[in-house]
Amino acid sequence: MGSQDIWWSYWYFHLPNYFLSLVFYCLFGRFILGFFLPPDSTNYIYRSFRWLTEWIYRPVAFITPSALPGVLIAPVAAFWVVAIRVVLFMVLYQFGLTPRPQPAG
16 A cells, blocks of 8 residues: 555545644644734734634633633643544544554565
């Protein structure tokens, strides 16, 4: 089985997984840059991080208790992204829809 076959045969697993990993790393970029830049910064990298993560940041900020400082919303949202990735893998694995290791030889 060729490496391209592994990718294209399981595109429905790889694409959401890749997207969620992108969001995960952008949330941490947003968290780190939040220490150095104001929330309305015109920095294009920070604006990109905010644009890519706003869809999960707002609901998490809404349901997170107000006792938690606002600067910690991004890591909490990153936790939920990881949870979504794990659930996605577990569900697809149970249905036999994820790539599985091949025996050597």
